[in-house]
Amino acid sequence: MRILITGGAGFIGSHLCDALVASGHSVLALDDFSTGRHENIAHLEGHALFSLVSADIGDEAIVRECVASADRVFHLASAVGVRLIVEQPVRTIDTIVHGTSVVLKACARYRRPVLITSTSEVYGKSGKVPFGEEDDLVIGPSTKRRWGYAVSKALDEFLAMAYWHHSRMPVTVARLFNTVGPRQTGQYGMVLPRFVQQALRGEPLSVYGDGTQTRCFCHVKDVVQALVRLMDYSQARGQVFNIGNAEEVSIRALAERVIELAGSQSPIRLVPFEEAYGPDFEDMQRRVPDLTKIRESIGYAPRYTLDDIIRDIIEYYTERRATRAAGA
Ligand code: UDP
Numbered sequence: 001m002r003i004l005i006t007g008g009a010g011f012i013g014s015h016l017c018d019a020l021v022a023s024g025h026s027v028l029a030l031d032d033f034s035t036g037r038h039e040n041i042a043h044l045e046g047h048a049l050f051s052l053v054s055a056d057i058g059d060e061a062i063v064r065e066c067v068a069s070a071d072r073v074f075h076l077a078s079a080v081g082v083r084l085i086v087e088q089p090v091r092t093i094d095t096i097v098h099g100t101s102v103v104l105k106a107c108a109r110y111r112r113p114v115l116i117t118s119t120s121e122v123y124g125k126s127g128k129v130p131f132g133e134e135d136d137l138v139i140g141p142s143t144k145r146r147w148g149y150a151v152s153k154a155l156d157e158f159l160a161m162a163y164w165h166h167s168r169m170p171v172t173v174a175r176l177f178n179t180v181g182p183r184q185t186g187q188y189g190m191v192l193p194r195f196v197q198q199a200l201r202g203e204p205l206s207v208y209g210d211g212t213q214t215r216c217f218c219h220v221k222d223v224v225q226a227l228v229r230l231m232d233y234s235q236a237r238g239q240v241f242n243i244g245n246a247e248e249v250s251i252r253a254l255a256e257r258v259i260e261l262a263g264s265q266s267p268i269r270l271v272p273f274e275e276a277y278g279p280d281f282e283d284m285q286r287r288v289p290d291l292t293k294i295r296e297s298i299g300y301a302p303r304y305t306l307d308d309i310i311r312d313i314i315e316y317y318t319e320r321r322a323t324r325a326a327g328a
Contacts, residue, residue: 002026004066006057006103007076009036011184012117012176015220016074017041019228021049030066032056034095035080040183057099060106067106072231073114075103078153081188085149086277096152104163104171113170115231116160120177120244120287121150130290133175133240144280157240164238172236174227177244177289180309181220182316192217195255196313199262200321204269208276211252211268214286218245219304219312229298236297244289245302254306261310 003020007013008029013036020027021044029041030053044050055062057077067073077099079085079092100116107114123131124147126138137154140147163169186194198205226243230236249257255268273281294300304312 001071002028002069004028004030004070004073005076006030006063006074006099007036007078008052009033009038009041010076010080011040011181012179012220012223013074013076014040014183015181015224016076016227017044017050019224021047025049027051028053028066028070030055030057030063031077035084035188037185057095058102060102063102064106064109067103067112068110070112073103073107073112074227074231075100075114075116077103078117079149081190082146082277083187083189086145086281089145089148093148093152096149097155100156101159104159104169107171108163108167108169111169113231113237115172115174115227116156117227118153118157118173118175118240119150120175120242120289122154122157122175123287124150125282125284127286129286130246130288131242132290133242133293140282144282146277146282161238168238170234170237172230172238173240174230175240175242176223177242177287178215178217179220179223179244180217180313182312184220184313191215191251191254192258192310192313193317195258196262196310196317199258199264199266200314200317202264202266204267205255205259206271206276207252207255207268208271209251209273209283211255211270212250212285213283214248214250214288215254216245216248216288217254217306217309218243218302219309222302222304226294226298226300229300230294233298241294241297242289242291243294243300244291245304246289246291247306248286248288249306257306258310258314261307262314
């Protein structure tokens with residue numbers, strides 16, 4: 001089968017490319033390298049089953065051509081990371097809303113099954129933990145830039161569902177909770193790569209707020225397996241699924257765990273949200289997925305624990321540092 005992956009050079013996209021090539025599929029990655037990186041897919045370049053198109057997801061002609069040539073489409077291209085979202089709100093909304101509209105239109109035209117990746121961010125500040133797919137989305141005011149990301153991703157979901165209702169276009173929506181693992185960069189704000197790099201450098205770990213807020217981290221390999229299996233599950237069409245791991249941890253406890261597993265002497269530094277993201281920032285206190293639906297549908301259960309995940313990321317960054325030091 002020939003599979004198109006938008007955002008194929010990104011953190012999750014590149015792991016999805018690896019999994020699909022390894023199972024014998026022909027993969028076409030589309031990426032504009034805004035946040036995607038060549039090094040994520042360098043090992044695939046030259047592989048007979050892998051090809052790459054370097055273009056913007058908003059380029060209708062190119063997207064149409066890529067979709068026409070594929071049997072199935074995974075749409076991962078998106079603005080990512082709280083830092084990038086807050087610093088580039090216009091680009092964030094445009095990439096998400098326009099890009100997904102272009103992809104869905106092309107998939108409708110050629111009737112290609114498509115899986116759209118959304119985010120747990122759409123649950124916003126809901127206090128009803130854990131978050132189930134049919135729960136209300138509780139989004140903050142439009143004066144706070146962060147919510148522009150949540151609303152844009154929610155609009156992508158509404159558009160996908162509209163295509164399903166309008167023409168039974170085969171579309172599935174996956175809401176990804178905090179996904180982490182090797183190749184993720186801390187450049188756009190994501191906490192785990194930042195903590196690991198700080199711990200390895202012996203720098204203070206920057207815990208935002210008071211560190212009592214919680215998240216649930218899922219290994220990218222678990223997420224990728226779920227995406228592949230959801231695409232294969234025809235009853236998933238027209239539906240929304242949470243993907244994640246329900247092991248909840250406070251950000252302060254996460255920092256302590258990283259320090260311990262890295263064997264680091266780094267202290268913890270509490271950073272006010274205002275200092276990290278500016279005055280109009282709102283964080284959510286708890287974010288936990290209800291995984292009942294995906295477990296009952298495809299038998300999904302995450303295999304990696306939080307400690308496995310942290311160890312994997314420490315190993316990744318330790319190797320990178322060693323390679324860089326050897327090359328310097
Ligand atoms: N965070 C932190 N230090 C950092 C980066 C993030 O304490 O250097 C916090 C952030 O405020 C949030 C949590 O870690 O409460 C997860 O942040 P991330 O940006 O990874 O994901 P999201 O906020 O989208 O869950």
